[in-house]
Each structure stands twice: as structure tokens, then as C-alpha cells.
Amino acid sequence: MAKKLTVKDRERCIGCYCCMFACTRVWxxxxxxxxxxxxxxNYPGVxxxxxxxxxxxxxxxxxxxACPTGALRLAKRGFGVELVRELCTHCRKCVxxxxxxxxxxxxxxxxxxxxxxxxxxxxxxxxxxxTMQEVx
Amino acid sequence: xxxxxxxxxxxxxxxxxxxxDIFKKFIGGSGVLTYLAAxxxxxxxxxxxxxxxxxxxxxxxxxxxxxxxxxxxxFKSPLxxxxxxxxxxxxxxxxxxxxxxxxxxxVGKASQPVYLSIDGDRVAMIPCSSLxxxxxxxxxxxLREKEDHRKGKKSIVRIGPAGERLSPIACVTVDxxxxxxxxxxxxxxxxxxxKAIVISGSxxxxxxxxxxxxxxxxRIFKELIExxxxxxxxxxxxxxxxxxxxxxxxxxTRNFSQGFFESAHTISGEYFADHLLAxxxxxxHCPIGCIHMGVFxxxxxxxxxxKTLKTSYDxxxxxxxGSNLSIAKAEELLKIIHFVERQxxxxxxxxxxLAWATEAFQRGLITLEETAGLALNFGDxxxxxxxxxxxxxxxxxxxxxxxxxxxYCAKKYGGEEFAICFNKNEAPGYMTGPDAFVGYAVGVxxxxxxxxxxxxxxxxxxxxxxxEKEVKAxxxxxxxxxxxxxxxxxxxxxxxxxxxxxxxxxxxxxxNLDEQSLDRVAxxxxxxxxxxxxxxxxxxxxxxxxxxxxxxxTSRGKMNEDSFKKRVEFYSKLVEEDKELALxxx
Ligand code: SF4
Ligand code: SF4
Ligand code: SF4
Numbered sequence: 001m002a003k004k005l006t007v008k009d010r011e012r013c014i015g016c017y018c019c020m021f022a023c024t025r026v027w028x029x030x031x032x033x034x035x036x037x038x039x040x041x042n043y044p045g046v047x048x049x050x051x052x053x054x055x056x057x058x059x060x061x062x063x064x065x066a067c068p069t070g071a072l073r074l075a076k077r078g079f080g081v082e083l084v085r086e087l088c089t090h091c092r093k094c095v096x097x098x099x100x101x102x103x104x105x106x107x108x109x110x111x112x113x114x115x116x117x118x119x120x121x122x123x124x125x126x127x128x129x130x131t132m133q134e135v136x
Numbered sequence: 137x138x139x140x141x142x143x144x145x146x147x148x149x150x151x152x153x154x155x156x157d158i159f160k161k162f163i164g165g166s167g168v169l170t171y172l173a174a175x176x177x178x179x180x181x182x183x184x185x186x187x188x189x190x191x192x193x194x195x196x197x198x199x200x201x202x203x204x205x206x207x208x209x210x211f212k213s214p215l216x217x218x219x220x221x222x223x224x225x226x227x228x229x230x231x232x233x234x235x236x237x238x239x240x241x242x243v244g245k246a247s248q249p250v251y252l253s254i255d256g257d258r259v260a261m262i263p264c265s266s267l268x269x270x271x272x273x274x275x276x277x278x279l280r281e282k283e284d285h286r287k288g289k290k291s292i293v294r295i296g297p298a299g300e301r302l303s304p305i306a307c308v309t310v311d312x313x314x315x316x317x318x319x320x321x322x323x324x325x326x327x328x329x330x331k332a333i334v335i336s337g338s339x340x341x342x343x344x345x346x347x348x349x350x351x352x353x354x355r356i357f358k359e360l361i362e363x364x365x366x367x368x369x370x371x372x373x374x375x376x377x378x379x380x381x382x383x384x385x386x387x388x389t390r391n392f393s394q395g396f397f398e399s400a401h402t403i404s405g406e407y408f409a410d411h412l413l414a415x416x417x418x419x420x421h422c423p424i425g426c427i428h429m430g431v432f433x434x435x436x437x438x439x440x441x442x443k444t445l446k447t448s449y450d451x452x453x454x455x456x457x458g459s460n461l462s463i464a465k466a467e468e469l470l471k472i473i474h475f476v477e478r479q480x481x482x483x484x485x486x487x488x489x490l491a492w493a494t495e496a497f498q499r500g501l502i503t504l505e506e507t508a509g510l511a512l513n514f515g516d517x518x519x520x521x522x523x524x525x526x527x528x529x530x531x532x533x534x535x536x537x538x539x540x541x542x543x544y545c546a547k548k549y550g551g552e553e554f555a556i557c558f559n560k561n562e563a564p565g566y567m568t569g570p571d572a573f574v575g576y577a578v579g580v581x582x583x584x585x586x587x588x589x590x591x592x593x594x595x596x597x598x599x600x601x602x603x604e605k606e607v608k609a610x611x612x613x614x615x616x617x618x619x620x621x622x623x624x625x626x627x628x629x630x631x632x633x634x635x636x637x638x639x640x641x642x643x644x645x646x647x648n649l650d651e652q653s654l655d656r657v658a659x660x661x662x663x664x665x666x667x668x669x670x671x672x673x674x675x676x677x678x679x680x681x682x683x684x685x686x687x688x689x690t691s692r693g694k695m696n697e698d699s700f701k702k703r704v705e706f707y708s709k710l711v712e713e714d715k716e717l718a719l720x721x722x
Pocket of ligand 1: 066068070072083087088089090091092095
């Protein structure tokens with residue numbers, strides 16, 4: 001069975017962002033973190049506590065259900081989503097619908113960033129916060 | 137394209153400039169800023185005047201490669217009057233890159249307290265009188281929350297009350313406990329009524345040459361993760377040095393009276409890790425994770441009312457506020473560090489000042505009258521906290537003077553022979569011998585980071601001295617660091633970024649350099665710095681050791697004044713050629 005990206009041990013996160021750099025680099029050929037499909041966020045005033053937000057790999061994604069044009073849809077692998085870019089009208093309904101606040105938004109292109117569950121970010125995490133897990 | 141954003145806080149004028157040609161010539165970071173600021177920094181320039189510039193810069197590999205994670209600041213130091221340069225980590229370099237700002241130049245003075253907000257293309261000066269007086273920590277909390285709606289990672293760069301009071305030993309704090317620590321940048325920001333800079337953006341520069349780049353990236357990343365050399369910085373961090381240094385009599389204790397601290401093991405990296413370490417954190421895009429956060433839980437009311445302080449520690453702080461003040465309890469030390477962190481002083485400088493004050497008190501140069509009734513004793517953490525509090529509330533003239541730096545205090549109250557500073561900059565935490573001290577004296581920043589003299593001392597432990605060889609080695613290290621500082625890399629990754637690897641990286645991002653040309657740039661930058669420094673009053677011939685250091689035992693035995701002079705002279709000769717090279721290049 002296919003695997004999905006999951007957070008194994010959030011508390012081990014050192015906030016290095018190597019995961020987000022990797023996603024942005026490998027999938028978009030770009031530098032930085034803004035194109036990453038997953039996010040690590042620090043809170044105001046809480047030294048060293050990071051929230052690590054990844055696509056929940058839903059089988060019935062609420063973001064896709066909210067998409068009025070069918071641009072964002074259940075991915076062929078059976079969980080998570082994929083985007084048909086030409087159909088996207090940039091309405092943002094998808095990101096608002098994701099209750100886990102896990103679907104990210106590309107500010108430059110004004111489209112959602114669908115996680116591919118490829119596991120690249122996992123490979124660059126120096127402290128094993130992330131893992132790939134069997135989808136059951 | 138490399139872009140400079142220039143902001144005049146007096147007029148509100150904002151200018152952009154393409155400085156790609158300067159990056160081509162001087163790599164980036166420190167090299168580019170030294171060139172840019174060369175004309176502006178004059179002897180007459182008052183560091184607190186509107187014309188005094190603050191520069192921040194990235195290097196060409198920031199964002200591209202891991203642990204290229206720092207930002208460099210250049211300014212005229214209000215502490216020394218000399219060239220001021222300081223480096224900080226955190227998320228600032230990521231944020232600048234995302235805002236497409238490679239160099240940020242700030243001049244002028246706002247008419248009221250403001251913070252500078254840079255969010256991609258949107259630049260604004262936002263009045264913030266209500267933030268004036270807030271601690272460095274509160275300011276970050278407030279601004280992070282206030283600006284939380286922004287897309288992209290924000291970096292919050294701010295001063296504490298010490299910078300507002302124009303203390304020339306005030307630092308600038310970046311995100312979670314990273315600092316532009318040395319040489320008083322905090323006061324320069326304060327003099328401009330600039331409480332903070334909040335910077336973010338959503339640019340993601342495109343990568344050319346993707347395949348070669350990714351291969352190189354992976355090789356470096358793997359080395360950074362696997363190498364023992366970098367792992368030690370995550371494990372115990374620089375605090376791992378405390379006990380070994382004390383063992384070789386290289387850990388400054390009680391105002392540099394000796395290098396052995398009898399309680400080193402209770403403020404050691406090991407002790408901190410076992411008892412107080414909460415976690416390690418990292419700068420953006422650095423897998424090393426060297427920032428050690430200590431937590432300290434304190435009972436503040438019976439029976440079970442606790443509060444918890446969380447603050448970062450490392451070797452320099454453990455020396456300056458620990459062994460050098462004879463503080464033997466790590467918990468007390470964390471409390472002192474926390475206070476310093478909130479006020480926003482450079483931790484090394486304020487520690488050296490407290491140590492001098494204690495010795496001056498014990499020798500009767502200052503009395504209870506000046507200290508407003510406090511008797512200063514080495515090891516007395518409670519009193520030191522009161523002293524810091526008194527400085528913070530500007531209790532009297534003496535306390536106001538203390539935050540003006542140790543050279544100022546010693547000149548006014550006496551005790552210059554035991555004011556441990558080099559070119560007015562308070563000394564860092566190594567008394568390993570002549571290479572450390574000579575390094576502080578001759579280095580471009582008067583810091584241990586200029587040429588790592590402490591490590592050469594350790595190589596020569598128990599061996600006969602070889603003045604020329606040692607000085608030459610230090611000089612070569614200093615010259616190479618012109619490159620690391622221009623890349624603005626984290627020095628903890630220096631073992632991985634060998635000259636060969638650096639060349640590969642630079643060439644993958646579009647430079648066209650070989651070993652020789654890189655070497656020439658390094659020497660040129662080195663020369664440029666000394667030309668500026670000498671213009672500002674620095675003079676090799678006037679360099680001296682604080683008298684006290686001639687009488688104490690270092691790791692390599694007693695210092696010898698002649699050897700010190702000889703080393704300095706030899707170093708200055710080596711610099712001559714660099715200056716000539718620089719004159720030809722600019
Ligand atoms: S932004 Fe695009 S993908 Fe998202 S809901 Fe709207 S149309 Fe669908
Ligand atoms: S699994 Fe792949 S697509 Fe998803 S966040 Fe990680 S790197 Fe990006
Ligand atoms: S790579 Fe791992 S440790 Fe670093 S930010 Fe991402 S999840 Fe956290």
C-alpha cells in the first residue's frame with residue numbers, strides 16, 4: 001500500500017526548516033520555504049515550540065469537496081489531493097475548508113499547494129520528526 | 137540580480153539599487169558591505185548621527201546551501217569608534233531573501249519611535265511609542281503576534297531598553313535568542329529611534345543548474361548531518377568547552393585572575409544538558425541545531441507557585457556571566473543571562489564590566505557610595521542581579537556609566553590595568569595564551585572569531601613557541617574568514633565548507649572563480665578593512681595588552697610583553713600587502 005507523510009514526533013523539531021526548503025527545492029526548483037506543501041510554524045512568545053502541519057492525506061478530502069470547479073480533487077492514489085491547475089479560479093475555498101489548516105496556499109501563483117506524499121521532506125529532517133506511514 | 141534597499145528614516149525616502157556588480161567583485165556579505173561603507177565611515181562621523189549608516193547583508197549562498205544561515209551587519213561602532221561588524225543567525229537571512237533584499241541600508245533618524253516593516257515590496261515605518269521601553273523578549277512576542285497575518289516567515293530584529301538608552305554595549309536581538317551582539321549595533325538602532333525591523337516576503341528565487349546544484353547540496357547536507365565536527369555543536373554546544381578550557385587554565389575566572397575555575401563542572405555543558413536543557417533549536421536552513429535552550433523553574437511563592445524561565449546559553453555567556461564572575465550555580469547563571477537578554481546588552485561586554493566593577497570595588501576604586509550600598513563580591517549572583525537592575529533603572533551616575541563599557545569606566549574610575557578589553561572591546565572567553573590575546577588585539581572585529589587564536593594556542597600547548605609560524609597561521613585563518621564572512625555562513629559549518637567546496641558552491645550559483653581569484657578577493661577585503669580601520673583611528677603600533685594579563689597564567693604560561701609586541705608587528709606587516717592590494721582594487 002502507498003505511504004503518506006505524517007508527523008511522528010513533533011517535540012523533536014528544532015525548527016530548522018530543512019523540510020520546507022527540500023519541498024520547495026525539489027518540486028519547484030526554487031529557494032526558500034514558501035512553496036512547501038507542509039509547514040513548520042513557531043508561535044509568538046513560545047521559545048522553541050513548533051507546530052508541524054502536514055497534509056492529512058484524507059480519503060474524502062474536505063478541501064476537494066469545497067472546490068467549486070473540480071480543480072482540486074482526490075488524488076489518483078486514493079488519498080490526499082491533486083490539482084488541475086487550468087481549472088483553478090483562485091477562490092481560496094479549498095484552503096478555508098481544510099479544518100486542519102494543512103493545505104497551503106501559493107501566494108505568487110494564487111493556487112493551493114497539494115502535497116505529493118513523496119517523502120522528500122522526511123529525508124531532510126535531521127531529527128526524525130517526520131515519517132512515511134502506510135495508508136490503511 | 138542583487139538588490140539593495142536603502143531607507144532614510146528622516147525623510148522616509150526609499151531607494152533601490154542593483155548591486156550585482158559589487159557582489160561579483162566582493163562575493164557578498166562582509167566584503168560587499170565593507171566596499172559600500174568605505175566612503176561613509178569617516179573619523180568625524182558620529183555613530184549616533186543621522187548620517188551614520190546601518191548595513192545588513194546576505195551572501196550569495198544564503199538560501200542555496202544549508203548553514204549559510206547568517207546575516208552580517210556593518211556600522212560605525214559607538215563602543216570603539218572603529219569599524220563595527222557583527223553576525224547573527226535566526227531567520228533574518230531567509231526573510232531578507234524572501235523579501236528580495238540582499239543589502240539593507242538604513243540611515244536617518246525617525247522623529248518618534250518606529251519599527252520598520254518590510255513585507256515583500258511593502259515598506260513602512262510604523263510608529264511604536266508604546267513599544268519603547270519594552271524588553272527585547274516582549275517586543276518579539278508582541279510584534280510576532282501583531283504581524284501574524286503576514287504570509288511567509290517573519291524575522292523580528294529588535295533592541296531592548298539598553299539600545300534605547302544608547303548603551304554602546306547594547307546588542308540587537310534576532311528572533312529566538314540570536315544576536316548581533318558585539319560592538320554596539322543596538323545603540324545605533326536606538327539612536328535612530330528604530331525599535332525593530334520586521335521583515336518577510338514570499339519570493340522564492342529560481343534555481344538554475346538544478347542537477348549539479350542538487351548533487352552538491354546533498355553532499356554538503358550529508359556531511360553536515362554526519363560529521364562529528366558539527367554534531368558536537370548540537371550535542372553539548374559550545375558549552376562543551378567549559379571544563380576542558382578550565383583544565384588547561386584557559387577559562388577566564390574572576391576577571392581574568394586565573395584560567396582555572398574550581399566550579400567549572402557545575403556550569404559546564406554537561407551540567408546544563410543533564411539538568412537544564414529543554415531542547416536544541418536551529419537557525420532557518422541549518423540542520424545543526426546548536427541553540428541550546430535552558431529552562432529554569434523557580435518557586436516564587438509558597439507552597440507551589442512556580443515560574444519558568446527559558447533562555448539560551450553557550451560558552452561565551454557561561455564565561456562572561458559565569459566563571460568570570462565566579463558564579464558556580466548554573467541555575468543562578470541562567471537567571472542572570474535572562475535579565476541580560478531582556479535588557480539587550482551584549483552578554484560578553486556586560487559580564488566583563490561587572491567583573492571589572494567587582495575588582496575595582498575590592499581595590500577601593502569605587503565605594504558603597506557609587507554602588508548605592510551594594511558590596512560587590514565575586515560569586516554573589518543575587519547582588520549582580522541587583523546591579524543589573526540598577527543599571528536598567530539608571531539608578532545613579534555610576535550605574536549609568538557601567539553600561540558604557542569597561543574602557544569608559546576604567547578611564548573614569550581607574551583600574552585600566554584590569555579592564556579586560558582590546559581596542560575598547562571587552563574580551564571573549566579564552567585565556568589560552570598569546571595567540572588568543574594577539575587575535576583579540578589585531579583582529580578586524582577584536583573578537584575570537586577573527587582568527588581563532590584560541591585554537592592555535594591549544595595546538596601549541598606544551599610546545600615551544602614559534603612566533604612567525606603561529607602568527608602566519610592566524611593571519612591565514614583571518615584572511616579565509618573574509619570569505620566565510622562574505623558568504624555569511626555559520627562558522628560552525630566551517631569544517632564542511634572547505635575552500636574547495638566553497639568554490640564549487642559559488643560556481644554552481646554563477647560565479648566564475650578559481651582558488652587564486654578567491655584568494656585575491658579574500659586578501660583584498662582584508663586590506664579594505666584595515667584601510668577603513670586605520671582611517672578611523674586604529675593603529676597596530678598602539679596595541680597593548682591590559683596590564684593584568686601580563687601577570688596571570690594562561691594555558692601557555694605567563695604572557696610576555698615582547699612576544700606580544702613582536703607578534704603584533706609581524707601581523708601588521710602581513711596586512712601591509714593586503715592594503716596595497718585593496719588600494720589597487722578600489
Ligand atoms: S482555489 Fe482553486 S483549487 Fe482551491 S477551491 Fe478554489 S478553484 Fe478549487
Ligand atoms: S511529502 Fe513531498 S510534497 Fe509533501 S510536503 Fe513533503 S516534500 Fe512536499
Ligand atoms: S526538518 Fe524536521 S526538525 Fe527541521 S523544521 Fe522540519 S520537521 Fe522540524
